[in-house]
Amino acid sequence: MKLTEGELEFNFTNAIDGFKFDEKDKLSAHYHGLSHCMKGVDFIIELPDKYVFIEVKDPSQSGSTDERRDKFKNKVTSGILLSEIVQKYRDTFLYRWAENKVDKPIHYICLITLESPLVLHLMKQLKQQLPEGKAGPRWKQGIVSSCIVVNIENWNQQFTKWPILRLSD
């Protein structure tokens, strides 16, 4: 199952299904149709026993200007990036709930091309804002099984069945 975001091509070799979540093409089976009011992650991958939501932020892509990189840096330091990835998950979860598609545990992976220390910091913040498992005292089920942030290096080490190809190389 190959999917591309920007210049990154992902191959989810063990997926049952996988699609671009916020599909803009009305003729596509996965047409989103609510992008005016709901945010969405980039991909949803279905495995036999779980779903994986994937969000990709790649400020290091080729052709990226200093201005764009600075803008991204500001997003990181101001916390806007964090709110964005949190909101994307929540809206996607709600959309999928309405589709009756939250029948398996969901994992959330944010691929963000940042240095490892920043990745670690962001992961901690994400886990604080998007509590994993049955986090609430009255909850009977969780909204996310686990959420993580990785850069490409970590991705390649961890997700050996999901190789990434940078199309500009």
Place this chain on the structure above:
Amino acid sequence: MYTSLKVEKFTAFEKLDITFSTGINIFIGANGTGKTHLLKLMYAASDVTRSDKKLAEKINKIFLPSKNQIGRLIKRSPSSNKGFIEWTRILNDEEPIKIRLSFSNHTTASDKASLSGSHKRWMDEPLESAYIPVKDMLANAPGFRSLYAQRHIHFEEVYVDIIDRAFLSPLKGPADKDRKRLLALLQEAMDGKVISKNEEFFLKNKQGELEFTLLAEGIRKLALLWVLIQNGTLLKGAILCWDEPETNLNPRLMRTVVSILIELQRLGVQIFLSTHDYVILKEFDLQTQAQDQISYHALSRDSETQNISLSSTNNYLEISPNVIDETFSDLVNREVERSIGDLGK
């Protein structure tokens, strides 16, 4: 100002050839890759120009080989070994001059090591320098110098030297604008200025005079830097070697320390420092501008040959291998594994 250093068969090094930035040189690498040794070498060849000590003797005093046998500093090997250290510096934009110190593992006395190259010119042109060791010494200053002078105590000489530098009297006349600015930055960070009375240092602020032994180690580091700037040790053309500035320093203070180091570089001080710290490295990346001169030197040990190799770059993102980043990357991987186990494997 140094332009390069070559070493062969010295301590941990089989062969190393480093080209320096005229401004800031940062050594990174795992423990045991020789960072401190390199800083000491840069310092030794500078210090002898103002102390008139013999270079080989100075090297003995700061490396402290057992029984003062300089030959023990030759890289250990089953057969006999000869090695050398060669420094190159430029004087007033002229042609570079070199000196080379050679000896073998059989050389016992330091005066048997041979010194070649433009030795006389080297010594004739004083090179101001300071070496800041990992451990603070200012708090232990009272009596330490006289003890060191009178008795054989097993202390690397860099510890005495830094106290000597700190006790130099202030330059005559008012400090110039640049120095004033740097001193003010430090005063703000440590909330006071440094005074000395009878070989004892104090931090003076609104609360009164505080003994150095009562101060946090991190503040003592800032205080030392303040003293070295105030007494004119760190002026244009000087060399500053600083072993792990991050030790005992609160990460919040690192921003100040790095900004002062960058400013000193702009004023013409050549800086050599070693670090294990991400924040220090990142501060340099964030605070340097296009006109600043900075080189990152990554030292690593080959797992097969055990030899130490060097890779230098002016670009933070190209530091390789970057042990500091690898450590964080390993933490990310372990956190990811803990969160999601073997997903995607």
